[in-house]
Amino acid sequence: MARNDALNWPDGAKMIGVLVAASILLQHGTWGQQVKVEGEVLSYPGQTVNLRCSFPDVTGVQLTMVSWxxxxxxxxxxxxxxxxxxxxPSYPDSPLKGRVSFTQNPPSLSSPSIQITGVQLTDEGKYICEYATYPGGNQQGITQLVMLAKPQNSATSVTVLAGAxxxxxxxxxxxxxxxPATIKWVTTADGNxxxxxxxxxxxxxTVTSEYSLAPKSSDNGKDISCLVDHRTQAKTESIPLKLAVQYAPEVRIEGYDNNWYIGRTNAVLICQANGNPIPTSxxxxxxxxxxxxxxxxTQNELRVLKVDESVNTTFVxxxxNGIGTSKELVAVFVREPSPDPSNAGVVAGAVIGSLLALLLxxxxxxVLVTRSRRQQQGYRANGGSDMKTRIFGAGKKASKNGTGGGAGSGGIAGGNNNGPIYVYNESASHQGLGEKNNHHQPLTVGGRPEVGAVTPTAQDILLSSELDEAERRKFDEMDERYDHFPGGSSILQLRPHDQGDMIGDYLDDDMESQRDGSVISRTAVYV
Structure with missing residues (x-):
């Protein structure tokens, strides 16, 4: 029944019971032990060690004897x-006889501690203080004597030849x-x-550790440290080393830039070599x-005072060193002389100047082409003739001003919108009819200047810088539409003329009879 109750204890109670039992076992070694001892004692060789033992509670117990x-x-x-x-006290034969004794004089059963003088490393082990009691029988306590010896730590690198x-x-x-000590290695070398x-x-x-690897020339001189941990040391002892790998010289030639041209001076090659041991020649x-x-x-330097064809060879x-011989070679290719930097600068300057001149x-x-196009634009005419004819009719304007006249007099009568003829020749030395009507004269009606009217000519309009390309295109389009306009209203028209008797032929062909009996000009400008 009691067993079942114990099985039904809560887990926490079980754990507490286990911990209590474990602590009793660690302290006394057995259930119900009342012997008090130290669990572990440390000592160095040559020292005196005290091993304590006591039986503090003798209630109901009779102590009869103590044995160590x-x-x-x-x-x-x-x-x-x-x-x-x-x-x-009795001290039986043993390895400790003559060095062991009870600490109290006279000794007591309740506190029978002993001491060992001149302890040796071989004295390490268990020391049991055992009581013979009545009625409980024998009870004991165990002390572990640990002997410490500080080790002598050392490390060396081993000189080896490079190999696989x-x-x-x-x-x-x-x-x-x-x-025993514990040894570890710290290094960047790849080994075990x-x-x-x-x-x-x-x-x-004595503990010995060895570090091994397949040595390469690049491993020579690498850092490697031996780390030793021991109970007698306050901290880890580190012993630094450097790897020593011997290898034949490794040679390389520096200085050749593939630009050795004829005439070059002081061209230099440097022979660089590494090796262990140090190269000797x-x-x-x-x-x-x-x-x-x-x-x-000079030693590892080869200097060419002046490059010529004889230098076109291979240098070795x-x-x-003490391990072997190594060599390196470089093939020199002699080139033609390089261009003079000053001439190159002149050529480059000339090219750049030419480009700038072309751009200018x-x-x-x-600019000139644009200005010429603006000056030459106007009404369309046949190529090759300098004559530009502007004929303006002033019918509407005359009627507004109250001025009229017959068709024969050049005035404006009814539906007849005939007006004066204005002729301007840019190249001729004299104008003929146009002499009376140059582009600086005011607009006339019936041969007389209109009062208060100073009208710019077509040339003034077309050659004006204020007329942009869009306006000129609109003017040309309007000219083409008016060429085919069938009505009788005011018309602006420019008619090309032929070479020869320009004025006479032009006037003869220009007039046209109308249904109402009037005669008007084909190139008249009606406003």
């Missing part, structure tokens, strides 16, 4: 000290330590570590045989 036992790590238990109230097979490149040792331990005759341990050679006369050699740099000329031509 020693149990090595690899061995059996053996008595090292015995205390009986009716007898003197992994070899040991660094070794780290933590010697004669107790307990191994660790081995070896026990000493005095119960110490540098030799320049020419594949063609003898070195050109213009070449000077050969470097030696083009701009001037464009």
């Amino acid at each position: 036992l020693y149990e090595p790590k690899d061995g059996t238990r053996q008595n090292i000290a015995v205390l009986h109230p009716n007898h003197d 097979q992994p070899v040991v490149v660094a070794r780290c040792t933590s010697a004669n330590g107790r307990p 570590a191994t660790m081995v331990s070896r026990a000493g005759s005095d119960n110490t341990v 540098v030799t320049w050679k020419a594949v063609a045989g003898e070195m050109p006369d213009t070449v000077q050699i 740099c050969e470097v030696k 000329v083009a701009a001037l031509v464009a």
Whole structure:
């Protein structure tokens, strides 16, 4: 029944019970143990160690005897000290005889602590304080004596030859330590570590770790550190190293820019070489045989005082060290002389100046062409004639001013809109009829100037800079429509003329009879 109740305890109660039981076991070693001891004692070789033991509560218990036992790590238990109230302390034969004794004099059963002088590493192990009691029987407490030995830590790099097979490149040792040390490696090299331990005759341990890799020339000089952790050290001990990889020289030639032209001076080649051990000699050679006369050699430098055809060869740099010999070559191609920079500048300046001049000329031509087109636009006429005829009829304007006249007199009568003829010749030295009607004269009606009327001519209008292209196009379109206009209202018309007797032929062909008996001009301008 009690068992079932125990099984039904809440989980929290179960956990508390387990923790209490575990603490009792850790403190006393067994259920109901009343022996008080220290769980662990640390000591270095040569020191004196005190191992405490007591039985604080003797209520209802009769203490009859106390025994101290020693149990090595690899061995059996053996008595090292015995205390009986009716007898003197006894120290049986053991590895500790002569170095072990009770601390109190006379010793007491309630506090039978002991001390060990001149402890050795071999003294490490378990020490049991065991009471013989009545009626409880034997009860004991166990103390673990831990012997410490600070190790001697060291590390070295191993000089190796570059190769494809992994070899040991660094070794780290933590010697004669107790307990064993822990070793780690820190490096950028790509390798692996191994660790081995070896026990000493005095119960110490030596730990050795080796770092291995397939060494390359690029690994030479890389940093690698051995890190040692031990219980006797306040912090990790770091031992820095550098890898030592030996390799034959690695050679490269610098300075050739593929622009060695005839006449160039002080062209230089530098032979750079790395190696371990350091290269001992540098030799320049020419594949063609003898070195050109213009070449000077100073250690790893080859200088060409003046480039000529003899330098058109292959130069070889050969470097030696204790491991081997390596070489590098460069093929020199001699070019034609490069253009004179000053001439190039002159040519470039001339080209740029020519382009600018062409652009300026083009701009001037464009301006002149535009201005010429504006001046030459007007009514359409046949090409080749300088004559421009403007004939304006002033019928409407005359009628507004109250001025009239017969058809024969050139006035405006009824539906007859005949007006004066205005002729302007830009190139002729004299005008004929146009002399009386140049474009500077006012508009006339019936041969007389109209009162108060100063009318600009067609040329003034067409040659004016105020008339833009859009207005000119509208004017031309209106001219074409009026050429075919059938009505009898006011008309603006420009009629081309032929070469020859311009004035006479023009007037003879110009007049046209109308149905009402009047005669009007075909090229008259009716307003």
